[in-house]
Amino acid sequence: LFAFVLLYVYKYIWQARRSMIIYDTRPLRYFFQFWNMLELVNLVCFLGVFGLKIAWIVQSRRVTDNQTIFTSQDYPAQLEGPLWLYSMALYVNSINCLLTFFKLLKYLSMNDNFNILTRTIEKSAKNCIGLLVLFFVVLVAYSLCGVVIYGHTISEFRDFSSAFSTLSQVLLGNLDSYDTMQQENRWLTFGYLGTFTVLELYMMLNFLIAILSESFAEVNEETADQSFDVQVQRVLGTLNFSFKQKSILQRLQLTYNRKSLSSALSDLL
Numbered sequence: 724l725f726a727f728v729l730l731y732v733y734k735y736i737w738q739a740r741r742s743m744i745i746y747d748t749r750p751l752r753y754f755f756q757f758w759n760m761l762e763l764v765n766l767v768c769f770l771g772v773f774g775l776k777i778a779w780i781v782q783s784r785r786v787t788d789n790q791t792i793f794t795s796q797d798y799p800a801q802l803e804g805p806l807w808l809y810s811m812a813l814y815v816n817s818i819n820c821l822l823t824f825f826k827l828l829k830y831l832s833m834n835d836n837f838n839i840l841t842r843t844i845e846k847s848a849k850n851c852i853g854l855l856v857l858f859f860v861v862l863v864a865y866s867l868c869g870v871v872i873y874g875h876t877i878s879e880f881r882d883f884s885s886a887f888s889t890l891s892q893v894l895l896g897n898l899d900s901y902d903t904m905q906q907e908n909r910w911l912t913f914g915y916l917g918t919f920t921v922l923e924l925y926m927m928l929n930f931l932i933a934i935l936s937e938s939f940a941e942v943n944e945e946t947a948d949q950s951f952d953v954q955v956q957r958v959l960g961t962l963n964f965s966f967k968q969k970s971i972l973q974r975l976q977l978t979y980n981r982k983s984l985s986s987a988l989s990d991l992l
Contacts, residue, residue, distance in 0.1 A: 732766060761825065765823060768822065769819060772815050775808050775811050782804050828841050839943065842942045846941060851931060854930055858923065863887070865886075866886040867886070868915070869886040872908070872911065873907055879903075893916065
């Protein structure tokens with residue numbers, strides 16, 4: 724499996740170098756493209772998992788060589804290191820599962836009926852990023868405010884991370900701590916949760932849904948103009964052209980001569 728990952732690393736570097744030569748793309752511009760960045764993060768996570776696994780095996784052997792842990796009646800503190808390494812490898816591997824299946828969207832984007840999600844996000848990305856920044860700014864502000872008001876009496880607001888988690892649960896409809904907050908200060912709690920719910924739930928999230936809905940409607944109109952048969956014929960035509968012997972030889976020649984497609988056309992003109 725490790726040899727497969729090394730082969731995958733080699734293939735990724737070779738493909739990146741080939742693409743930068745053919746399309747005359749700078750390294751930063753190539754790696755900052757969404758799908759290339761996703762591929763790079765997935766690859767780094769794979770390598771990180773192997774590093775953590777190797778470190779876990781080495782440290783576990785060192786701990787088991789110490790025979791005193793089997794005779795001690797107390798919990799051996801030496802097991803904390805291997806436990807942390809194993810847990811981190813498990814968490815990073817879970818991220819790998821998501822990233823690996825997310826890459827299927829790249830291949831589904833060849834068909835306009837299947838790439839509606841990616842095209843909608845791409846069209847609305849600029850507005851969504853700005854709105855999400857405002858969303859988290861307001862959430863952080865109310866979390867700090869909750870720590871100041873309720874931190875000395877309510878455990879759910881004892882620190883910033885707890886308050887942030889509690890307010891996130893409020894957005895999902897969980898109001899278990901509402902009675903305790905009312906006992907602290909009834910009118911202040913009404914104003915605190917009322918303004919937070921109006922700003923975050925009724926305004927910010929609805930604005931986000933409105934932006935995505937508008938982008939989805941535009942993408943859906945563009946897709947409706949083309950039938951499924953036309954899209955399939957277009958994809959098959961592109962694949963047929965890409966796998967022709969003449970096309971393959973031309974790309975290999977460009978790669979061998981380290982010329983991009985644009986530079987080759989400029990030489991001809």
